[in-house]
Amino acid sequence: MSLSPLLRKVFLVDLLKGLSVTFNNQSEKERITEQYPLERPVVFERYRGQPRLNVNPDTGESLCIVCNLCALACPEQLIVVKGERNPVTKRKEVVSWTYDLSRCMFCGLCEEACSTDALELTQDYEMALYSRDGMVLDQAALEHGQEPVRYAK
Amino acid sequence: MSDSTKLDYLDLDVKDKTFLDTTEMVLNMGPQHPSTHGVLRVILKLDGEKVLGTECIIGYLHRGVEKIGENRTYTMFNPYTDRMDYVAAVSNGLGYCETVEKLLNVEAPARAQYIRVILTELCRISSHQVWLGTHALDIGALTPLFYAFRDREEILKIFEKYCGARLTTHAFRIGGCIYETYEGFEEDVKKFCTFFLPKLDEYEELLTTNRIWVTRTKNVGILKPEDCIALGVTGPVLRASGVKWDLRRAQPYECYKDLDFEIPTGVNGDTYDRYLVRVAEMRQSVRILQQAVDSIPAGPIMAKVPKVIKPPVGEVYHSIEAPKGELGYFIVSDGSTQPYRVRVRPPSFVNLQALDVMVRGMLVADVVAVIGTLDIVLGEVDR
Amino acid sequence: MLDAIKSYLNSGMTPGEYGSQFWATIYIVAITLGVSLSVIAMNWLERKILAHMQIRLGPMRVGPHGLMQPFADALKLLIKEDIIPANADKLVFWTAPVVVTMTAFTTFLVVPFGRTHAVTDMNIGVLFMLGISSLGVLGIIMAGWSSNSHYPLMGSLRSSAQMVSYEIAMGLAIVCAVLMTSLQTGTGTLSMIGIVEAQNAQGYWFIFKFFPLGFIAFMVFAIAMIAETNRAPFDLPEAESELVAGFHTEYSGFRWSLFFLAEYSAMLAVSSIAVTLWLGGWLRPFANTLSGPTWDLAFSLIPGLSFLVMAAGTLLGTIRMPKIVQMRAQAIGLGVFGVLLALVGLVMLLPGVRERVQDIFWFVAKVACFMYLYIWYRGTFPRYRFDQLMKVGWKVLLPMGLGVLILTAVVGLRQELLAAIVGGAR
Numbered sequence: 001m002s003l004s005p006l007l008r009k010v011f012l013v014d015l016l017k018g019l020s021v022t023f024n025n026q027s028e029k030e031r032i033t034e035q036y037p038l039e040r041p042v043v044f045e046r047y048r049g050q051p052r053l054n055v056n057p058d059t060g061e062s063l064c065i066v067c068n069l070c071a072l073a074c075p076e077q078l079i080v081v082k083g084e085r086n087p088v089t090k091r092k093e094v095v096s097w098t099y100d101l102s103r104c105m106f107c108g109l110c111e112e113a114c115s116t117d118a119l120e121l122t123q124d125y126e127m128a129l130y131s132r133d134g135m136v137l138d139q140a141a142l143e144h145g146q147e148p149v150r151y152a153k
Numbered sequence: 154m155s156d157s158t159k160l161d162y163l164d165l166d167v168k169d170k171t172f173l174d175t176t177e178m179v180l181n182m183g184p185q186h187p188s189t190h191g192v193l194r195v196i197l198k199l200d201g202e203k204v205l206g207t208e209c210i211i212g213y214l215h216r217g218v219e220k221i222g223e224n225r226t227y228t229m230f231n232p233y234t235d236r237m238d239y240v241a242a243v244s245n246g247l248g249y250c251e252t253v254e255k256l257l258n259v260e261a262p263a264r265a266q267y268i269r270v271i272l273t274e275l276c277r278i279s280s281h282q283v284w285l286g287t288h289a290l291d292i293g294a295l296t297p298l299f300y301a302f303r304d305r306e307e308i309l310k311i312f313e314k315y316c317g318a319r320l321t322t323h324a325f326r327i328g329g330c331i332y333e334t335y336e337g338f339e340e341d342v343k344k345f346c347t348f349f350l351p352k353l354d355e356y357e358e359l360l361t362t363n364r365i366w367v368t369r370t371k372n373v374g375i376l377k378p379e380d381c382i383a384l385g386v387t388g389p390v391l392r393a394s395g396v397k398w399d400l401r402r403a404q405p406y407e408c409y410k411d412l413d414f415e416i417p418t419g420v421n422g423d424t425y426d427r428y429l430v431r432v433a434e435m436r437q438s439v440r441i442l443q444q445a446v447d448s449i450p451a452g453p454i455m456a457k458v459p460k461v462i463k464p465p466v467g468e469v470y471h472s473i474e475a476p477k478g479e480l481g482y483f484i485v486s487d488g489s490t491q492p493y494r495v496r497v498r499p500p501s502f503v504n505l506q507a508l509d510v511m512v513r514g515m516l517v518a519d520v521v522a523v524i525g526t527l528d529i530v531l532g533e534v535d536r
Numbered sequence: 537m538l539d540a541i542k543s544y545l546n547s548g549m550t551p552g553e554y555g556s557q558f559w560a561t562i563y564i565v566a567i568t569l570g571v572s573l574s575v576i577a578m579n580w581l582e583r584k585i586l587a588h589m590q591i592r593l594g595p596m597r598v599g600p601h602g603l604m605q606p607f608a609d610a611l612k613l614l615i616k617e618d619i620i621p622a623n624a625d626k627l628v629f630w631t632a633p634v635v636v637t638m639t640a641f642t643t644f645l646v647v648p649f650g651r652t653h654a655v656t657d658m659n660i661g662v663l664f665m666l667g668i669s670s671l672g673v674l675g676i677i678m679a680g681w682s683s684n685s686h687y688p689l690m691g692s693l694r695s696s697a698q699m700v701s702y703e704i705a706m707g708l709a710i711v712c713a714v715l716m717t718s719l720q721t722g723t724g725t726l727s728m729i730g731i732v733e734a735q736n737a738q739g740y741w742f743i744f745k746f747f748p749l750g751f752i753a754f755m756v757f758a759i760a761m762i763a764e765t766n767r768a769p770f771d772l773p774e775a776e777s778e779l780v781a782g783f784h785t786e787y788s789g790f791r792w793s794l795f796f797l798a799e800y801s802a803m804l805a806v807s808s809i810a811v812t813l814w815l816g817g818w819l820r821p822f823a824n825t826l827s828g829p830t831w832d833l834a835f836s837l838i839p840g841l842s843f844l845v846m847a848a849g850t851l852l853g854t855i856r857m858p859k860i861v862q863m864r865a866q867a868i869g870l871g872v873f874g875v876l877l878a879l880v881g882l883v884m885l886l887p888g889v890r891e892r893v894q895d896i897f898w899f900v901a902k903v904a905c906f907m908y909l910y911i912w913y914r915g916t917f918p919r920y921r922f923d924q925l926m927k928v929g930w931k932v933l934l935p936m937g938l939g940v941l942i943l944t945a946v947v948g949l950r951q952e953l954l955a956a957i958v959g960g961a962r
Contacts, residue, residue, distance in 0.1 A: 014362040015917070021359045022296055023357035026588045032303055035594045038858060044310075046317040046332065068844045107323050108231035112331065148243070178686070204923070259750065293919030299590040365769055365918050518772065518921045 045122045048106045050124035053142040054117060062143065063118035064090055066092035072111035076103045099142060102135035103129065161360055177205065182520070184213050186335045190287065190524060191531025195508070207509045211502075214535040222495030227327060227462040230495065234263050235321040235496065238533040239534045241280035242322045243272050244475040251406060252471040252482040255458075256464040257327070264452040265329035266408040271342060271445050272324055273407075274438040276483035277513065278349070279308040280476035280528075281431050281438075288428070288525035289360065292369050297356055307345050314341070334449070342446045346439050353435060361429070367435055370424035374511040374523035377422060384510070385503045388478025390527060392421030393430040400474035411448075412439050423470070424526040431528075462492055477528050497536060501529035563655040565627030567644050579606040582911050590917040600870035601853060610622050621684050624786070625893065628682035633794035636675030640801035643668050648729045650818050650895030658843040661728035662710055665809055666703070669764070671804060677785050679795070683760045691782030695766055695773035696923055701929040702763040702770075706806075708937030709757035712944050713813040716742050716750065719948030732817035739824040740930045746924040746947045752940045754814040756933050758909075761806040763929060765799060767910055769917035770925055807906035808899075818895035836890045839897035843881030848876030858873040 007013075035040055043049070053062050066083030078100035083092040098153045124145065129135060163188070178199045192213035198206045218237060222230050234249045235242035247269055247348040248280065261269065282305045286298035309319040315323040316332050360366045376386070378394040391398055399416045401409040417433035419426030464486045472481035476501025485494040504527050511523050580595075580603065587594030595602025620629060646661035648654040658664055673696045680692020717734035718724025725731060727871060734877060735741050742755045763770040773782040784795045820835045851874040857867040884893050920928065 009364070014364055016364050018359045019912060021355050022589045022912065025296075025300070025591055026585075030591045031588070031593060032591060035593070035596060035877045038860070038862075044314045044317075046315070046335070047313060050316040061239065073229070075225050076231060079489065104238075105232055105321065107321075108317060109229065109232070180686075289918065293771075294917065295586070296590050298914050299592060303591055359916070360918075363918070366922055368924050369918060369921060516921060516923065 004142055031091065041067050043125065045123070047123045047125070048108045048111070048121040050127055051101075051110075051137070051142060051144070052120050052122045052145050053097065053139060054120055062094055062139070063116045064094050065116055065118075066094055067115055069113040069115060070110035070119050073108065073109045075109065076100075076105065078103045079110060094139060097139040097142065099137045100135065101137055102132055114150070162237045169505065172404055173238075180517070181459050190529055191262060191534075193505075193524070193529070193531055193534070195520065195524070197517065197520060199517065204512050204515055207512055207520070209505060209508060211505070211531070211534050214531045216260050216536065218536040219495050219497060220491055221336075221367040224491060226490045227464070227492065230492070231455040232321065232323045234497075235323055235425050236532060237499065237536055238280075238475065238480070239320060240499070240530050241276045241285045241476045242320060243276035243324050244280075244473065244480060246325045247407075248471070248473045248475065248480045248482050250327050251473060252469060252484055253327045253464065253470045256467065256469045256484055256486055257458065257462065259328055259456045259458060261329040261407075261456055263408065263450045263458075265454045267449040268334060268447055268454065269325060269408065270407050270412070271442060271449075272312070272322075274441050274445070274535045275308045275311060275342070277438050278435050279305045281435050282308075282426075284431060284476075284525075284528045285356065288522075288528075291525040292366065293365070294360065297359060300352065300356065304349055307348065310343050311338075311345065314338075315528035324454070327462060329453070329455035331455065332455060339446050339449070342442055343395070346443050350436070351440060353432065353439075355473065357432065361432070369427060369522060370428060370526075372421070373424045373515060373519050374526060375421060375423045375524050376507055376511050380507070380510055381422070384507050385509050388475070388504065388528075389427055389430045389434060390478070390504055390507065391530070392416065395420060395491045400472060400479060404472075406471075406473055407424050408419065408445070412441050414438075424522055427492045430450070431497060437510065463491060472498065475500055476529065478504055478534070499536065501533040505529050538758045546622040560655050563653070565646075567647075567655060568641065571641065571644060571804060573799070574804055576606040576610070577796055578800050578803075580909060581907070582914075585908065585911045586915050592740070596831040600866040600873070602856070603870075603873065610793065613789055618790070619786075619788050621786050623684045625684070628678050632675050632679035632682060634675075634826065635678060635795045636672050636798040637801070639668050639672040639799040640805060643805040644801075644808075646728050647805070648732060648812065648817060649899050651729065651733075653818075653896060654729060657727055657729045659725070659727045659730075661724045661914060662714060662731070662809075662813075664709060665805070666710065669802065669805065670700075670703055672798070675798075679787070680783040681724050683783075685786060688783045688785045691773045693786070695783055697923075698766070698770065698773065698925060698929070699764055701926055702760040702933070705756055705929060705933035705937045706760040706764060708941055709760065710809070710813060710933070712753040712823065712937070712941045713742050713757075714747075714943065715944055715948065716745050719944070728812050728817075732812055732819065735816050735818055736823065741814060741819070743814040746944060749940055749944050749947060750814065752894045753944070754810070756937045756940065757810055759813070760929070760933055761810060762910070762913065763925065764806055765803045767799075767803065768914040769919045771914075772919055772925060774920050802906065803910060804903060805916075806908075807903045810906060811902040818899045820894065821900050836894055837885060839893050840881045840883075840885035840890060842897075842901075843870065843877055843884060847874050847878035847881055850877055870958075883920070 050121065052143075055061065056063055064081070066081055068081055071077070071079040071081050080096070080098045082095045082097075084095055085091070086093045106119055110119055114120075122145065161459040178201075180197045180199055182195040182197060183194075184194045186193075194210040194213070196208045196210065197204055216236075218233055221233055223231070231246060233250060234245040238245050250261075260346040269420050283300040286301035289297040312322050312324070314317050314335050315338065316322050323330070376390065376394050378391075378396050380386075381391045381394045381396060383524065387398070395418055397416055399420050400406070401414075402416060414437045417430050417437065419430050464484060467486045470481060470483040472479045474480075479498065480500055481498030483494070483496040483498065508523060508527060511527075512520050515523070563718050583605065584602065589789040595605040598605045598608045620626060643665050645655045645662055646658050648657070676692050676699070678691075680695075681687045683689070713731065714724060714726060715729050725734065731742075738745070742750045744750055762768075766773055774784075784792055785790055789796060816823075822831075822835075827834075850870060854867055854871040857863050857870065883889055884897075
């Protein structure tokens with residue numbers, strides 16, 4: 001064996017290099033742990049999270065026109081929309097609107113299919129519940145959005 | 154799932170031929186094991202510490218993805234492909250979209266192709282990072298896992314900014330991309346490249362010359378090129394055995410023909426070579442990223458594809474170079490909105506067959522190293 | 537009573553000589569508590585330091601910065617269900633952790649923390665330590681055998697083979713150090729206190745004697761001691777990814793905590809041997825080159841100052857705690873801890889205390905360095921496969937130990953050797 005590799009082997013250079021890497025990574029600026037739930041991660045705009053039925057901010061009525069495109073687009077067929085035609089405004093209005101969160105895979109196809117920006121997948125991600133009963137969301141729950149339990153005594 | 158009582162493949166009733174008459178032990182590395190990368194069950198026939206034969210029992214993660222494909226429309230099936238190789242979800246989506254595009258005889262526009270290539274190469278780096286971390290963890294080095302996941306975090310942030318999800322990305326659509334690049338996409342990718350290359354040097358410092366790593370991985374799990382080709386093994390495993398076969402060069406798809414990159418190959422086909430090949434692939438991916446991000450053309454991102462996709466009757470097979478090997482989709486269309494058959498050729502499933510060949514004559518500790526070096530994901534093996 | 541204590545502390549006699557069971561009992565209790573406390577501290581330190589090397593934070597919730605985590609772990613282990621495998625050999629199953637823990641603690645009988653601070657000063661101290669630590673192997677085999685399951689059996693057999701082979705290399709390195717006590721000055725000695733006194737008399741620590749021979753002997757011992765205690769990179773018997781947990785797979789709750797206690801006590805014990813034999817035991821650094829009253833004063837301030845530095849760090853951490861109402865209890869706790877550390881540091885700066893505390897402090901500081909090295913190696917190196925591990929022990933360390941022993945003898949006796957050769961030639 002030539003001299004340089006032999007010296008490196010005898011003086012354990014490779015092991016010392018590894019040791020220096022781990023030693024240098026101890027400094028505080030390298031740590032990236034987020035201490036949830038004190039520090040909640042920030043998600044970005046396009047995040048596909050909790051679904052929400054949007055409401056017209058001025059009039060307060062739902063933007064959904066019961067076109068049923070979202071229900072047709074969903075791979076799991078977990079959206080059920082029932083509407084009836086309002087004879088006065090000659091437009092369809094929502095009677096019942098359910099979304100089964102337990103089977104949703106957050107693929108976003110319903111959000112893409114919606115023609116009026118009524119259905120939106122928001123940036124909320126704290127959707128854990130203790131039982132499956134609360135997982136089928138109705139219109140009120142969908143419009144209200146979500147209130148995660150804050151970390152408190 | 155095969156009947157696990159019939160292990161005649163392992164010749165258990167055959168009397169031991171040596172005059173020492175040692176009894177052979179059957180060891181079950183069960184579905185729950187810290188190192189089998191998922192729910193893989195490996196039955197080892199041991200003579201002391203030496204492995205005489207193995208049998209893999211899979212199917213613990215079978216979810217019927219191919220059957221699901223027969224009951225969904227082409228657009229609806231797209232999100233399901235992410236869940237097969239959940240470590241590298243973007244590649245799966247790419248393979249599926251390209252196959253359906255081939256069936257429909259459309260091509261994604263140039264801008265969409267560049268976006269696809271950038272995201273796929275990021276996905277390749279992220280998949281190799283998972284491999285690096287878990288493989289090092291199996292061999293005993295605890296820290297590279299965390300370093301690898303830190304780098305992966307940056308990639309997943311880019312994915313999240315682009316398509317809204319980190320793991321099950323559903324990034325591409327049939328005909329192109331639906332999401333336009335966000336404000337600052339190119340800067341983010343460039344920042345990642347400059348951030349990542351020194352980190353890769355750090356991992357190499359930690360592992361490549363480390364004598365313990367070298368003695369653990371050199372001459373372990375040697376796979377000869379003839380065996381590779383006979384078993385159908387593809388991906389970095391094939392390239393480490395010396396066969397220079399990469400689908401990005403052999404059957405170019407997307408815009409890879411315009412990009413300049415090398416295909417790293419190994420010499421011996423042992424675990425150490427597979428490690429070197431994958432690390433070199435990560436460097437080449439960064440090279441592709443740096444080229445592609447500077448030359449994204451302007452234009453549309455979606456080709457003219459009907460809203461309801463009804464491809465003509467026919468069948469097509471198309472494969473891409475996923476991080477783990479050749480990922481192929483075989484779609485049979487009967488003219489309706491739902492495919493007649495979607496068959497996925499998962500690279501991990503085919504590579505796993507090489508486990509038996511690689512592990513004969515090795516010690517028990519090497520089985521873990523070899524499973525790690527094959528880079529299998531059980532979601533893909535079982536579908 | 538107080539006079540008896542004072543007269544003992546001022547006597548400067550070695551413990552065994554004084555011959556008092558009372559003092560031996562006090563020291564036994566002190567060392568048992570001290571070692572247990574060290575193991576608890578090691579638990580916290582290992583988790584925090586390993587976490588920082590892995591760019592994460594480690595325990596942060598249980599107590600401020602996870603300081604109460606070891607107590608939570610201990611409590612959890614104590615209240616766990618005691619499971620004994622169905623066909624296990626109950627008596628052996630019961631006694632195995634006891635044997636391992638007993639041997640680990642018994643080695644501390646001869647470890648000297650100061651010139652008079654030891655339980656006893658056996659004149660075969662080194663031999664005693666080596667013998668008792670070899671007995672620990674018996675406990676491991678008992679554990680693996682009685683568990684009636686092949687994972688623990690394989691693990692325990694591997695572990696015992698590994699420990700036995702590295703003990704030989706350890707023994708050779710120790711003989712080298714013992715040889716150095718007699719070279720070129722007085723008589724040789726196997727007594728631990730005697731070895732440190734020999735280093736004191738000769739004026740330098742044995743790690744620097746006949747450089748590089750002392751250093752090579754120290755390195756052989758350092759590597760062998762890691763293999764002896766089944767720590768990374770030689771921890772295949774405990775490797776989670778391959779054998780679940782090796783010989784202590786079937787142990788749960790308090791029995792497992794005894795194994796854990798024994799492992800860390802063994803680490804402390806072999807580190808104490810290394811410190812005593814090569815690093816000058818309780819001697820302060822530069823005892824001969826930087827001597828004199830001013831230097832003595834300067835070095836005697838270091839224990840107090842180190843505690844004050846730790847207190848300052850703790851109080852800094854208190855200030856940087858998130859200022860929300862949920863973290864108030866933790867911030868107050870951390871502040872109190874910081875104040876306590878500062879008080880201890882101030883007490884250690886008092887003139888009466890600082891001379892007495894010197895020896896113990898330097899010894900503990902050196903052992904603490906070894907503990908940090910253990911954690912550092914665990915975070916960095918992959919583990920050796922079993923046959924490679926045995927190859928390193930037999931084919932690398934054993935010849936190195938033999939070689940350095942012979943070379944030490946030759947170099948140490950070079951005048952006599954030269955005279956014999958010249959005389960013989962004439």
